[in-house]
Amino acid sequence: xxxxxxxxxxxxxxxxxxxxxxxxxxxxxxxxxxxxxxxxxxxxxxxxxxxxxxxxxxxxxxxxxxxxxxxxxxxxxxxxxxxxxxxxxxxxxxxxxxxxxxxxxxxxxxxxxxxxxxxxxxxxxxxxxxxxxxxxxxxxxxxxxxxxxxxxxxxxxxxxxxxxxxxxxxxxxxxxxxxxxxxxxxxxxxxxxxxxxxxxxxxxxxxxxxxxxxxxxxxxxxxxxxxxxxxxxxxxxxxxxxxxxxxxxxxxxxxxxxxxxxxxxxxxxxxxxxxxxxxxxxxxxxxxxxxxxxxxxxxxxxxxxxxxxxxxxxxxxxxxxxxxxxxxxxxxxxxxxxxxxxxxxxxxxxxxxxxxxxxxxxxxxxxxxxxxxxxxxxxxxxxxxxxxxxxxxxxxxxxxxxxxxxxxxxxxxxxxxxxxxxxxxxxxxxxxxxxxxxxxxxxxxxxxxxxxxxxxxxxxxxxxxxxxxxxxxxxxxxxxxxxxxxxxxx
Amino acid sequence: xxxxxxxxxxxxxxxxxxxxxxxxxxxxxxxxxxxxxxxxxxxxxxxxxxxxxxxxxxxxxxxxxxxxxxxxxxxxxxxxxxxxxxxxxxxxxxxxxxxxxxxxxxxxxxxxxxxxxxxxxxxxxxxxxxxxxxxxxxxxxxxxxxxxxxxxxxxxxxxxxxxx
Numbered sequence: 001x002x003x004x005x006x007x008x009x010x011x012x013x014x015x016x017x018x019x020x021x022x023x024x025x026x027x028x029x030x031x032x033x034x035x036x037x038x039x040x041x042x043x044x045x046x047x048x049x050x051x052x053x054x055x056x057x058x059x060x061x062x063x064x065x066x067x068x069x070x071x072x073x074x075x076x077x078x079x080x081x082x083x084x085x086x087x088x089x090x091x092x093x094x095x096x097x098x099x100x101x102x103x104x105x106x107x108x109x110x111x112x113x114x115x116x117x118x119x120x121x122x123x124x125x126x127x128x129x130x131x132x133x134x135x136x137x138x139x140x141x142x143x144x145x146x147x148x149x150x151x152x153x154x155x156x157x158x159x160x161x162x163x164x165x166x167x168x169x170x171x172x173x174x175x176x177x178x179x180x181x182x183x184x185x186x187x188x189x190x191x192x193x194x195x196x197x198x199x200x201x202x203x204x205x206x207x208x209x210x211x212x213x214x215x216x217x218x219x220x221x222x223x224x225x226x227x228x229x230x231x232x233x234x235x236x237x238x239x240x241x242x243x244x245x246x247x248x249x250x251x252x253x254x255x256x257x258x259x260x261x262x263x264x265x266x267x268x269x270x271x272x273x274x275x276x277x278x279x280x281x282x283x284x285x286x287x288x289x290x291x292x293x294x295x296x297x298x299x300x301x302x303x304x305x306x307x308x309x310x311x312x313x314x315x316x317x318x319x320x321x322x323x324x325x326x327x328x329x330x331x332x333x334x335x336x337x338x339x340x341x342x343x344x345x346x347x348x349x350x351x352x353x354x355x356x357x358x359x360x361x362x363x364x365x366x367x368x369x370x371x372x373x374x375x376x377x378x379x380x381x382x383x384x385x386x387x388x389x390x391x392x393x394x395x396x397x398x399x400x401x402x403x404x405x406x407x408x409x410x411x412x413x414x415x416x417x418x419x420x421x422x423x424x425x426x427x428x429x430x431x432x433x434x435x436x437x438x439x440x441x442x443x444x445x446x447x448x449x450x451x452x453x454x455x456x457x458x459x460x461x462x463x464x465x466x467x468x469x470x471x472x473x474x475x476x477x478x479x480x481x482x483x484x485x486x487x488x489x490x
Numbered sequence: 491x492x493x494x495x496x497x498x499x500x501x502x503x504x505x506x507x508x509x510x511x512x513x514x515x516x517x518x519x520x521x522x523x524x525x526x527x528x529x530x531x532x533x534x535x536x537x538x539x540x541x542x543x544x545x546x547x548x549x550x551x552x553x554x555x556x557x558x559x560x561x562x563x564x565x566x567x568x569x570x571x572x573x574x575x576x577x578x579x580x581x582x583x584x585x586x587x588x589x590x591x592x593x594x595x596x597x598x599x600x601x602x603x604x605x606x607x608x609x610x611x612x613x614x615x616x617x618x619x620x621x622x623x624x625x626x627x628x629x630x631x632x633x634x635x636x637x638x639x640x641x642x643x644x645x646x647x648x649x650x651x652x653x654x
Binding site: 409 | 510523575598610
């Protein structure tokens with residue numbers, strides 16, 4: 001098995017695809033405002049034309065590197081490239097003013113370590129969880145998916161009511177087409193193209209990429225001029241970080257993986273949580289935010305670990321851990337890989353190869369990251385008014401490629417405009433996306449459970465696991481409202 | 491003001507879902523939840539959220555200056571249309587809509603080149619630079635996606651001549 005897997009991942013086409021994806025990830029991640037999620041949405045349609053391992057490897061590699069690359073403009077310009085880099089921006093920028101290359105190397109090293117720790121946890125916990133999940137029935141899946149939806153509300157904790165609205169919009173989008181239990185046609189307005197529902201990948205491209213394009217093109221153009229000051233010993237800071245803050249790095253990677261594994265909570269929340277915990281436990285908490293190496297190390301280890309962590313619920317339960325894995329779910333399905341506990345039994349070798357790719361992609365990130373640091377000043381100079389129409393072309397070609405249908409291109413465009421205005425009104429897009437995925441699962445499991453029990457509602461709390469999941473889901477629903485009420489009273 | 495707009499949207503969405511569900515049964519056969527059961531739950535939640543947002547925003551506005559504040563907010567909303575970022579976004583939306591509309595008529599490659607060129611010029615790139623970049627970009631897309639990856643792109647109604 002070991003040699004078989006090694007042979008699979010060391011094929012030239014897989015290695016080449018990983019490298020291409022990593023460079024693409026660096027480019028998108030380093031451009032302020034363009035996110036790893038958008039890059040995934042753009043990449044996924046092209047992975048359909050590859051074998052499953054190559055396609056999935058590209059997504060894994062691209063996401064990992066894009067999260068690291070988001071730190072490049074944070075260090076050089078004080079602008080996080082992706083939301084996941086926001087937590088360490090202040091510290092990284094202050095450190096980077098005098099030693100930009102050293103700070104970036106430290107960032108890269110911690111990202112790789114975070115990514116590897118997250119991958120190892122993914123590799124060792126997923127099969128165990130999958131064995132446990134084999135016993136899940138529609139009751140447990142109902143509560144689990146409902147909990148996933150609840151998390152979609154929690155991630156918008158500032159205004160949970162808008163998170164709820166996002167869930168409703170996503171759920172409504174998912175109800176379009178043939179209803180899964182009885183086969184009724186819903187909300188198609190007589191359009192044959194809508195019978196199969198709104199295509200998932202064009203919807204993701206629309207919701208994640210188009211709002212970003214509109215945001216980029218709408219703001220005044222700024223030209224970023226960056227000069228990388230050369231350091232005499234560029235690796236010294238990274239070595240200091242490794243020896244001085246090994247506990248922080250390990251703790252942050254563990255926090256990152258755990259947060260990443262929660263449905264809906266992505267790398268940005270992982271980075272902020274880890275940064276917060278480090279500030280609380282640090283011997284010099286007053287230094288965080290003023291150029292603290294510990295702050296950089298904490299956030300950057302956590303955000304990369306979260307990327308691997310998010311694959312745990314996706315592979316084991318079919319519930320994505322973040323927006324990136326939400327899109328990756330579409331890619332897995334397109335390759336005939338239905339996430340869930342049976343995936344480990346049916347495609348054991350492929351899953352092991354995918355696990356190995358996590359490690360390989362993180363190791364290759366050292367090389368790609370090194371090159372990208374060298375090229376960073378040139379990358380940041382690419383003007384937005386050239387980049388935006390180019391990405392728009394990718395949106396169109398990607399949406400069309402899924403089903404060779406212009407209707408999908410229009411779906412992408414309309415949902416993109418909807419996404420732009422939703423963002424402006426404070427309705428979180430990740431909530432919409434999670435509801436598009438989990439909504440039909442909630443509905444299907446709810447109705448089939450009731451049918452199986454002949455309308456006995458007590459079946460929902462008939463097993464210990466279902467009771468535990470029910471309590472978890474209900475608590476998650478109520479928590480943000482209690483928090484808001486408290487704040488409102490204050 | 492944002493909250494009141496979201497509230498109104500939420501209320502409208504709730505009503506819209508109810509209208510969509512008119513022809514679908516809520517329960518079927520032995521009383522099992524039907525195809526409009528879940529959409530109607532969504533509609534109820536949407537109506538409740540909308541009501542909460544509108545009432546809360548109205549109370550907030552009343553506390554911070556009442557009608558004068560409301561008038562000021564409406565004026566601000568009117569100014570939003572004249573806002574440069576919003577106008578830039580609308581300009582891009584229109585250009586992209588025209589681009590997608592033209593794809594089936596003149597094919598993906600030619601339309602894409604025109605789109606790239608026009609967007610660049612509209613947002614301040616010089617004509618010669620825009621033309622060079624558009625041509626280079628389309629050539630790269632052609633080689634990478636159509637020749638290497640064999641991605642199918644929309645062809646013009648009149649058939650393939652020079653461009654697809």
